Amino acid sequence: MNYEPLPQRVLMGPGPSNVNARVLQAMALPTIGHLDPAFTVLMDETMELLRGVFGTRNMLTFPVSGTGSAGMEACFVNVLQPGDRVLVGVNGVFGERMCDVARRCGALVTRIEAPWGSALDPEAVRRAAKEVRPRVMAFVHAETSTGVLQPVEGIAAAAREVGALLMMDCVTSLGGGAAVQVDEWGVDLAYSGTQKCLSCPPGLAPVTFGERALAALDARTTPVQSWYLDLSMIRRYWTGERFYHHTAPVNMLYGLRECLRLIVEEGLERRVERHRRHAEALWAGLEAMGMRLFVPREVRLPSLTTVWIPEGAEDVAVRQALLQEANLEIGGGLGVVKGKIWRIGLMGETSTPANVLNLLSWLERLFRRSGVKTGSGLEAAQRVLGTE
């Protein structure tokens, strides 16, 4: 048995992000029952706080008892029936995953693609929607595999035009990574995870279901294929009668409530600005070092920066050195960009000036040590950070 203490890391990968001590301490509060009156008060408060970050008045806004991918699956299994047509935007790993999940529901999936590192073209989406006439249109707001922030307006308009339900993955944007406005945008259902910009440990998947999504659930003629994720039962526990379905992950919910309270204290808009400002500093620093960013500025995601690995630098060796020498985690590429890009997260608690400067400094040091050509990024980053 290994009883070595756990390390403390600066989590600048694609998630999890660092967690505020108040959230960790909340998770260590004594467990109470999932039907305890004090717990149902906590459930209600959590739902109201989640409505705030989603930008919605949807009653059924709550955390699914699983990680972000369980949230994705909860969205698909509840509104899809076998034979339904689905249009999925694919420009990275998580769009691919959506196709996989939808197919497992027996849906007929049409893909509308864009190159990795680019956003979906709204005009192409509109043409495809008119051709396919899908029951559901799904897209990724913030692609964690590429660092692209998808503009929503054109896609939402296309969905309205053809009467499709609009589903959004906001795993890496919710909670400050980028503005999320479910109601204003006309999104019918959306899911996220706790371990990104909310800065809670992984384990819960906040979801929100609007009236049209619930109507689709109510109109089903076949049972939801997942018992665990069947919202027709789960909503009786989360709203109203508190009917037992499964035992809620009580202590995870302590943590989620606390991180949502922290967001209210900071202010969501200020938090979005903070993510943006520190990302700008990182971008300026990386470019000043001579590195090339993977995503064009106009669709670049503040919470996750992707950058080409410079010539001469070894992907795994650099990431290992950062972890071992600096206790600093960044992410490698997935799929077609594996070994070609790094993914640098500045999410939630992790989005600080100190973390930006520290990473730039370490990259520069490691590059110089192994003879990789590099400039200095600190001054450029400092200029963006200003007097903060």
Next chain:
Amino acid sequence: MNYEPLPQRVLMGPGPSNVNARVLQAMALPTIGHLDPAFTVLMDETMELLRGVFGTRNMLTFPVSGTGSAGMEACFVNVLQPGDRVLVGVNGVFGERMCDVARRCGALVTRIEAPWGSALDPEAVRRAAKEVRPRVMAFVHAETSTGVLQPVEGIAAAAREVGALLMMDCVTSLGGGAAVQVDEWGVDLAYSGTQKCLSCPPGLAPVTFGERALAALDARTTPVQSWYLDLSMIRRYWTGERFYHHTAPVNMLYGLRECLRLIVEEGLERRVERHRRHAEALWAGLEAMGMRLFVPREVRLPSLTTVWIPEGAEDVAVRQALLQEANLEIGGGLGVVKGKIWRIGLMGETSTPANVLNLLSWLERLFRRSGVKTGSGLEAAQRVLGTE
């Protein structure tokens, strides 16, 4: 917003049980990445510790990222394909739930029933197995809705006789509630939850898959209908290559490892004896008070005692008084015994002499206050506890 502090409860319901402070503190350790080398060490240690409590050498023994019901679903969706025949033992809520989950997989479900409060008759199971020739036979080892401990030998022999995969729900027995011996009994796959006798907060579902269960997974001709629970992918993360599937619930795993370490320190056999001894004391006390236990002694589950609500006592009023005046939670009945029985858990950390005596004392006080006929249970309980 409600900022009232959370109450501290003695959790003597059907789960969650009370959690050791060491487990809570472990959950509050700083989050690290799900692919961090320090985390994979923790994963390996957790798997080895879980093998110990399951009584198995099965390589694929790990916690599913969801609560116990997700574990149930993970077992069914991975080994069943549409049209497969399944024989399910039903003598309570969780046998019913198994039927529901199996049907959602497109399986042809045959039920073999016993009255609530009784165990399944192994001879009847054997006859049904020979008639149905099921691909999977599933049963509940410890029925949390009734407090019945199912003898396994006869069912296991029947499964071997017809060549069926044997699936076991050990949610309320694993970790000391009653002996669990997956390998010795010939169980092919089993699932549990963390919030019962393991005394970890809810949120993870330990499962174990033997060679025959994995062969069934490998031989599938259709995809597993749940992406989130697809073990053909998840096992690549938990064993060997650490291939990313979904982000593991890192801090929950800190807690699970710590509660498993506590079990090793106590010794699993001693822990089983402790559960048994304190349950005996509770039973003696309740009977001395004049109450009737719901389950015959020979199949009575130590970790969860069910007792008829005595004449004149009001179900909800008594449970509310216990919660409000004593901070003590017990469970009500589910389904056909709702309002008729109480469910009293003595699981993991909650199984102590003090909790037994405290509950008996409070029940007696509340009964006397509302004119319900009662004797005294303390002496009878104390005699069983002896000099402990």
